[in-house]
Structure formats: C-alpha cells, structure tokens
Amino acid sequence: MFAELTRETGQNTYSMISMLSLAFEGMGSFCSRQKPYSEADAEENEQAAEIERRIAQETKAEQHIHKLLLLGAGESGKSTIFKQIKLLFQTGFDEAELRSYTSVIHANVYQTIKILYDGAKELGQNESDSSKYVVSIENKEIGEKLSAIGSRLDYPYLTKDIAHEIKTLWKDAAIQETYARGNILQVPDCAQYFMENLERLSEADYVPTKEDVLYARVRTTGVVEIQFSPVGESRKSGEVYRLYDVGGQRNERRKWIHLFEGVTAVIFCAAISEYDQMLFEDETKNRMMETKELFDWVLKQACFEKTSFMLFLNKFDIFEKKVQKVPLNVCEWFKDYQPKASGKHEVEHAYEFVKKKFEELYFQSTKPDCVDRVFKIYRTTALDQKLVKKTFKLVDETLRRRNLIEAGLL
C-alpha cells in the first residue's frame, strides 16, 4: 500500500500523512485513534488529486485542439459541410444513423410538394398569366390531399402509392412552372434531387445513401460539435480540430455568442446561388443582403480579431446554372454587375465579381490592425465530397502554416 501511495506524484501532504500514519501505527495504541481519520482524509485527498490531475491533462490537451466554427445564414450549407467532415474524417454514418435520416427525407418530400402545390395556387391567383399555374383537374385532387398531409405534424411513411402520386403531380406542367419560379417561394434546394429519386426513396426497405443524407434538409437548432483529426499523407497525427455547427436562422444567432471565445478559424458559408431568394424567416429580405450584413457583423466581432476567416462561397453548382438565366443585378449588392460574355466564361466572370464583392466587404469591415489575420475565399459545392475533401486539405494547410508562423518557426 505504501508503494502505491508513493506512486502518486506531487501529493506531498498526502504522503506525509501516510508516512505519519505508518509511524503512528508502529506506536501502538497511540495511533489507533489516528487511523480512521487519516484513511478518510487520505481517500478524499486521493480523489481531489485525481480530479486536479485530470483537469490539468485536459487543459493541456485542449490547447492543442483547434476550434472551428461554421457560421452563416440559414440554408447556406453549414450542416452539409458538417456532414461531409463527418464522412471524411470520422467513421462516417453507420447503418443505424443512415436509417435515422429516412423520416427526415420523407418529410422533405412532403414539405416540398406542399410548397409547390400551395405556391401554384398562390401564383394562379396573383400573377397576370395565371393560367399556366393552374394544376390539371386530375392532379388537383392529389394536390389537395398532399397539401393536407404536408401540414400535419408527423408525416406518414412514403409508400409506393403516395410516391407515385407525388411523381404525377411533380410532372404537372403547372407545378413545373411554379418550380421555375421557386426563388420567390421557399422551395428547398434538395427538391429536384428527391423528386427524381422518388422510386428509390419509397422502397419498403429503403436505407438512405450517403448522398441522400447530404441532401436531407433539417433546420439546425442549437449547437452540434464533432472532434476530428485530418490524417495527412505521412500518416502522422495532424492537428486536432473541433468543429461546431450552428443554426443559421435569425432566432438561432443569439446562441452563437457563447461559442465565440478561443476560435482558431471561422468557416463562413455563403450560398452564392441565393441572390434572387428571400429569407425563410422574413420574406421581404433578400438572402444575399442578409448574408452580407451577417458577414459584416461577424467580421467586426472583437473576439475574432486574431481569428482566421475561411469564406466558403457555396452552392456553386446551382449558381452556375442560375447565373445564365437570372442576372446578378437583381440583387441590390450586385447592381453594378455588367455581363461580359455568355456560357462558361460568363459563369467565371460572374463568380469573380461576387468574389470581389466579398473581398471588398472584408476589407471595409476590417480594422487596420486586424488586416494580418488570414482571409481566404474558397469556391465550394458542399454536396461534392471530393471537392470538400480538397478544400479542407487547403484549409488545414493554411491553419497549420499559420500555427507555425505564430510559433515563429516559419
């Protein structure tokens, strides 16, 4: 027992007491009074020592953990990036986790079709060329039924029959016209993908694929975190990162402030495809303007003076297609945009324009003494796993270099 006791490091008082107790033990009756006291005390001290040691260890370990924060407006792709990181650097999703997304995906399907059907009705009433938004008579019944389902709190399982009905309605000309006007409604970006895969989604033993999970849309509320370590080529253990994902809607942002201390890098997600869409929580506000103001606010936070900023200009795949049909000028922030060419060159030109705007915003919002913080812009499509992996590799390299520079080693 004595040997065990002496193995405890730095516990001088404790070893002294143990030595004393042993000394007293040898003194016969004199120490029989001491024994119970010193044992109880010794146990307490042992526990206290153990706790203190654990705290010291964890604090030391914490210092090597880099805190990454995913920020951005609602539906900017933060959670998708979060899922991608999970897939890339952790064990990914096991079958149980994949199955847990089935209800979410089905819910997305019901929500989408309801939004489209209700939207068609609305456009049919308000628009001048209302006839093209009128759903055909056969499909109207389906539409009403689905709309009713969609407004319930829990949705039924997506059976083959219902899926078939949804598919029919989706193919209706009026619904397609409504979908083309999707920007003024709150149609989620996953709409087309799920609609095209309805057969598969409605299988009896349907288990969502990784891609399905990435497309699934749930409004994040609260904060979620994962810890991971991107393993490099050399297979040495690299940096340890802890990634936090938050809700982007306005009412969620008050929870952000609790996370702002000690952040290594902020990954700010901005969906560049939403320059013609309105907020979910406020249909009078343009989403791009909201993102602009939010980014500005985040940049000016005092606690981020030394924090690196990685701006992910996300949803490039949707941007690519949209920019050829909808000019950038519809967004007030981009009103001075002048199209140059057409086709692929136009896309590049538009993207460079948006990038410059964000760069301008960064420099306007940054005080002169903060200009030394790292600021990099990345073009991303969060759904593309290869792209996210490549992008994250660059982010990791930048942060590691930054670390070395700060330590004076570079």
Next chain:
Amino acid sequence: MPQYQQPPSWRLEGGGQILDLETAVKDGILGGGAGGCGLGSATCEKVDLKKMIEELEPVEDVPSVFICPISLEPMVDPVTLCTGQTYERFNILKWLSMGHLTCPTTMQELWDDAVTPNRTLHQLIHAWFSQRYLRFKKRSEDVQGRAAELLETLKKVKGQARVQALKELQKMAVDHSSVQKTVADYGGVALLTSLLGPFTSHAVGSEAIGILVNLSLDSEAKVNLMQPAKISLVVDMLNEGTIDTKINCTRLIEMLMGEKDFRSEIVSSLSLLAGLMRLAKDRRHPNGTWTGLSLLKTICSHERVRGLIVSVGAVSQLVELLPNLSPECLELALHILDDLSTIPEGRVALKDCPRTIPNAVRLLMRVSESCTQYALSILWAVCKLAPDECASLAVEAGLAAKLLLVIQSGCSPELKQRSAELLKLCSLNYTATLFISKCKLTRTIQ
C-alpha cells in the same frame, strides 16, 4: 553531384594531344601532337581558347603566369619581349605603337622591338582552360539531364514527391542557367503552369512559382498565367508565404504586367494590394520592400486601380514609411504617392495623414532631383486642396526655406517654376515680413 574524373590524357578538337599540367610543366614537353600544331592550328586553337575563356567567365583561380600584366586578363596569344616578359600580343603592340620603347613591367629600355610568340605558355593556357571547360560541359550536361528527368517525374507523381521534385528543380534552375533552357525545351513552362489552380497546395505552388519566375516566359505562357484562378493562387501565396515566396510572387506578377494585353482587372485585387503593402512595410527584409514598392508603382500606373490602392490605406502607410526608406525605395514610394495624388480620394488621404507635410518637406532637396520633384508635386496637391490649413502647416514645417533652396539650385526649370508657384501659394496668408521670417533666410545663407 557526379564527380568528373580527369583522364590522364585526352584528345582535343584541334587534334593536339595535351598532357596533363603536371607532366607538361615537369618535362617541358608538350607531347607528340605539338609538332602538328603549326600556324594554322595555332589560329584555330586561339579561337577555341577565346570561346572557352568567354564561356567560363568568371573564372576564379587562373594561375597568375597566365595573366597579361597590362590588361589583367588571361592571355590568348602570349608574346615575349627581349626582356623576357610576356604580354598579350594585342596589348603590347598597342603599347609599342603609342611610342613607348620600354618593357611595361621592368621599365627597361628595349634593345630589340621584336615580339616572339610564346608557344609554350600558349599551350599551357590552352590545356588549363580545356580541362576546366570539359569539366564544365560535363557538369552542365548532367544537370540538364537531371532537369529533364525531374520534369518527367512531375508529370506522374503527386503529393510530397511532387513537392520534392519541384524543390530540386528550383534549386537547379537558380544555380545553372542551362537548366532554364532545358525546362523550356521540354514543355516545362506549360507543365508548371498546369500545376497551378484553385486546389494547389501552398507547398507545390510556392515551388512552381519559384521556378517559373527564373524562366523567360513567352506571350502564351503569360496569358495562360493571367487566368483569375491562377492569379488568386499567386495572391494567396504572396499573403501567406515566406519572404522568398512573397518576392517570387511579386516578381512574377510584375513579369505578367509587361505583357501587352494586360488588363488592369487582374491586379484590381484588394488582397493583392494589401499584401504588397504588408511586404513593403516589413522592415526585416529590405529587398522585399523594394520588390513590393516596385510592383505597386507599376500597378499605380493603371489609373483605374488607384482608387483601390487608396482604399486599403496605402497612403498613410507609405507616408509613415518614408523616413526609413533607402534612396531607391524612397523614389518608388514618392512616385506612388504622387500618382495617388492625382485622384480625389488620394488627395484627401494625403491631407488627412498628419505626417504627409512634415515628411515631404523634409525630403525636398535631400535625396535626389526626382525625389524632390515628387515631394513637391505631393505638397502642391495637398496645399491646393486645402490651402488654408495645409499652407500654414507646410510653412511651419520649413517649406519656405526649402523652396528657396530649390529655386536657387541647379534643378530643372519646371521644378523651379513649380517651387515658385508653391511659394506664392503659401505666402498668400502671411504678410511679407512674417513670411520672410518664416523663410529662415539666415539659415539658408549659412
């Protein structure tokens, strides 16, 4: 580096067999082939020797007996005077033709003005340089071969192997100019350019740029490099890299700007301009300062970008920097500020910075005429903008005395004219006597 083993004897182009130096010196014999080296081959050997000396320039440890005492250069056609001293034929003939009849080194009077070709020495010089030349050529070939190998490797490997190959190639390109040609011949420029893209890691990008910047790039290559994604990468590396990387990136952009179809949008990047300012302000690396300022000056010549330069706060930063700059950098910085003073935002920024006037006044007539010209132009712009507040500040800083100096100096007439106008502008708010006292005339006279 592979060791070049010198064989005991070898054949030369002229056909003469040369013994190694030790043997030649020891025995004084130059081998069988020497007889065949008549006048004809002496001439052709001379040409070869000249070429070798040129290609090997600068050679360091040439034996002193090979050097002509008149020109201090290795002798190509050594001739000996009657005094026994040897000189380069051309030089000694020139000396003699100028009417001197003495030996230049011994100062003895010449009793015989004949010059005798010193064949022995010639052979020795030839042998010595040949040896060096062959070694040089072999090393060059090795290096070129290795460079070609590396380029092939680069087409195949990725990751760390790629970085290593690039590192080796860069070192070679810097040390050996022949490698630059090899890289160009094997399509290295296109290959390296293709490595640069939005997903290029810093390690790969910085090495590739380090190689490209040492090559001469043709028009096509430059246009290729001007793609926005590649420029973004260069700008990122300029902001994040080591000082060498920063300088390489800056130099590369400057090379691209020389291209005739260059559009100013390419450098209209706030990140680039902020990065250049950061480079210029870095006191630890003066060569970085010069490179950064040089590019900024080139960018400033594009009027459209001037507004952006002002918006990153360059004006006050440059003004603050002025007292600590070397003369070359000072000229660049003042040139930039002068260019910026041509736009309204630039003028306002100059006026708002409290150190503009004192620093500019201090620089008048201090460094060079062009610096004075720029400083004067800046002061003019500022005083014109806000005569009431600036003129008095300038006078308080001792402007009047300096302007009088300029007018009295040997500067160009336009400069003097400008000074006179500025003097007049500043004196408007003062009475004559008060102004004269401000001019501190006694000090100028002193």
